[in-house]
Amino acid sequence: MTDKPVLLVTTSTFPRWDGDSEPRFVYDLSTRLADTFQVIVVAPHAVNAPRHEIQAELHIYRYRYAPATLETLAYNGGITANLKKNRWKYLLLPGFFIGQWLMVRKLIKQHSVKAIHAHWLIPQGLVAVLAISGLKNKPALLCTSHGGDLYGLQGKFSKQLKRWVIQNAQAISVVSTPMTTIIQALGGDKTPPVQVIPMGTDLENTFVTDPTVKRLPNQLLFVGRLVEKKGIEYLLQALQEVHKTYPDIQLLIAGSGPLQNKLENISRQLGLIDKVEFIGRLSHQELVHLYQTSTLAVFPFVQAKDGDMEGLGLVMVEAMGCGCPVVASDLPAVRDVISHNENGYLVKPGNISVLTASIHTMLEQPDLRTQLIQNGLQTAQQHFDWRAITQRYQTLILRSFHIPIKMEAASA
Numbered sequence: 001m002t003d004k005p006v007l008l009v010t011t012s013t014f015p016r017w018d019g020d021s022e023p024r025f026v027y028d029l030s031t032r033l034a035d036t037f038q039v040i041v042v043a044p045h046a047v048n049a050p051r052h053e054i055q056a057e058l059h060i061y062r063y064r065y066a067p068a069t070l071e072t073l074a075y076n077g078g079i080t081a082n083l084k085k086n087r088w089k090y091l092l093l094p095g096f097f098i099g100q101w102l103m104v105r106k107l108i109k110q111h112s113v114k115a116i117h118a119h120w121l122i123p124q125g126l127v128a129v130l131a132i133s134g135l136k137n138k139p140a141l142l143c144t145s146h147g148g149d150l151y152g153l154q155g156k157f158s159k160q161l162k163r164w165v166i167q168n169a170q171a172i173s174v175v176s177t178p179m180t181t182i183i184q185a186l187g188g189d190k191t192p193p194v195q196v197i198p199m200g201t202d203l204e205n206t207f208v209t210d211p212t213v214k215r216l217p218n219q220l221l222f223v224g225r226l227v228e229k230k231g232i233e234y235l236l237q238a239l240q241e242v243h244k245t246y247p248d249i250q251l252l253i254a255g256s257g258p259l260q261n262k263l264e265n266i267s268r269q270l271g272l273i274d275k276v277e278f279i280g281r282l283s284h285q286e287l288v289h290l291y292q293t294s295t296l297a298v299f300p301f302v303q304a305k306d307g308d309m310e311g312l313g314l315v316m317v318e319a320m321g322c323g324c325p326v327v328a329s330d331l332p333a334v335r336d337v338i339s340h341n342e343n344g345y346l347v348k349p350g351n352i353s354v355l356t357a358s359i360h361t362m363l364e365q366p367d368l369r370t371q372l373i374q375n376g377l378q379t380a381q382q383h384f385d386w387r388a389i390t391q392r393y394q395t396l397i398l399r400s401f402h403i404p405i406k407m408e409a410a411s412a
Contacts, residue, residue: 007037007040009116014060016046029386033393042062043060044065044099078225080308081225085258115141115401116139118169121149141170142396142401143165152307163188167192170401172194172195173396176198198314201314201386208288214293218249219250220251220298224315225257226259231302238355239251240271294324295325296326298328300350302331303331309333319376320343320344324373326343326345328347
């Protein structure tokens with residue numbers, strides 16, 4: 001360990017091994033914060049993942065919560081989606097909470113942890129509050145809500161748990177503006193300072209344009225988990241209409257999730273089996289190639305029946321960084337990324353006819369696509385590159401928690 005202040009990061013979404021297709025925004029942020037902090041990461045274990053490893057200066061600990069073959073609550077779509085798909089996995093929750101609690105308590109005792117950064121109010125924020133309860137020298141707690149924990153989990157008991165977590169944190173960050181109001185309503189007068197800081201992505205070296213790569217005509221792209229709030233069913237129905245005008249249209253769906261079989265059946269029922277390709281989860285480099293070669297990226301987000309909806313939608317930023325024009329649903333969080341007809345095209349959520357017309361408009365107007373591409377690149381690079389995002393998180397942690405730091409580290 002070094003003389004840097006120790007930051008303990010807790011998360012349920014984290015790469016399990018090199019090249020893993022799991023979302024890596026917590027990993028990317030943590031590696032960049034390691035310039036200022038000694039970062040220790042706590043994440044769930046999974047089959048074939050090491051229990052402990054050091055990677056990019058991160059000390060990564062993965063806690064056990066069941067026999068290895070049953071450790072399937074996290075990853076592959078997320079905890080909520082896995083619970084909905086297999087109800088028996090609720091039996092894993094006690095071990096999941098206890099295993100995480102034991103690991104957090106152990107690491108707090110072993111290291112002089114100055115602050116905890118818990119990603120998601122539940123379960124990580126809840127476990128962090130429980131783990132530091134009763135300690136004489138409590139680490140400061142920053143909780144980051146990514147949306148699913150805030151918009152979903154709307155039961156009375158879940159709301160009470162979220163309120164308790166918010167009121168026991170020293171700072172809260174949310175990834176989009178509309179989430180602030182919900183946090184403040186839950187926390188009431190005891191709400192700590194709330195900042196809007198989105199997750200970032202690598203717009204300098206990874207999600208970039210390449211003038212040598214030629215875009216394919218009439219290729220649509222969707223990237224994301226195959227769950228209700230992504231609205232893919234509406235995209236398939238819109239595609240059936242678009243196909244009448246553009247018989248060579250193709251839709252690539254990059255992602256996996258519990259709705260894959262249902263969506264494949266819908267494709268067959270709509271007569272689109274040769275127009276839609278489910279290509280599964282891909283690495284960042286594979287995604288970059290798709291963003292760079294597709295005519296249009298479409299993200300038809302909706303609010304799910306349980307209230308869950310998109311917290312930010314970094315896939316839109318990735319597409320913009322690669323020079324791919326974006327059509328997305330006009331949801332509150334999406335407006336933090338897309339301004340209609342300026343850097344993207346917004347459509348009414350769940351409206352098939354409007355979505356169809358918008359895709360037609362984009363395919364028919366190359367000049368409009370060029371304008372959106374140029375403005376989208378500027379938006380992505382100015383507001384969502386990791387360099388700026390990391391600086392904001394570093395400043396939040398240092399100032400909120402009064403952690404002493406060497407001047408050269410603070411200015412790095």
